[in-house]
Amino acid sequence: MKNIYIGDKLKIHCYKHNGKVHRTWDEAVVLDIKKDYIVLGNYKTLVINADGNAWKTKEPDIMYFFKDEWFNIIAQLKKDGLYFKCNIASPFIIEQDTVKWIDYDLDLRIFPSGEYKILDQMEYKYHKRIMGYNDDLDHVITKALERLIKLYNDKKLIMFDETINLKYYEQYQNLQEEEKNSNF
16 A cells, blocks of 8 residues: 555545445545544545446535444534434555445434434345345444444544534645645
């Protein structure tokens, strides 16, 4: 893997357990590189689903991908507040300027009120059966969801802090402005 730096642009590819691409993001900007995770930002980036359905993101996203955790966190800065979409997923890798990870269906949706909801439990059961998630993988996935909920409830992750996410968004805007100005 080549070195990545703040300001680099990467693609994002989300796979399913069977190795098929589930969703891709055309671009995300590296905002921070920590020992155990990276932070990316994007806004109005092209997203394409495996079925060919495509759209551009409607709000700024700050994305946290972990090297050793079985989840990732997307902070969505919407007009009515800060939402989080937390995917239960494999740890990420970077290959050919692309962040890659496997989505394991279950999501934790956190609302501006602080309430949360576990999503896609039926999809998880279905994919577990048809893709053959074994008992060890099922255990890892279940424990990752429990760990994520506990970390959220105990306020142990800075990723859920609004001030941190706004700071990263400001950094994203500054990097985009610098790039725009350098292209003139």
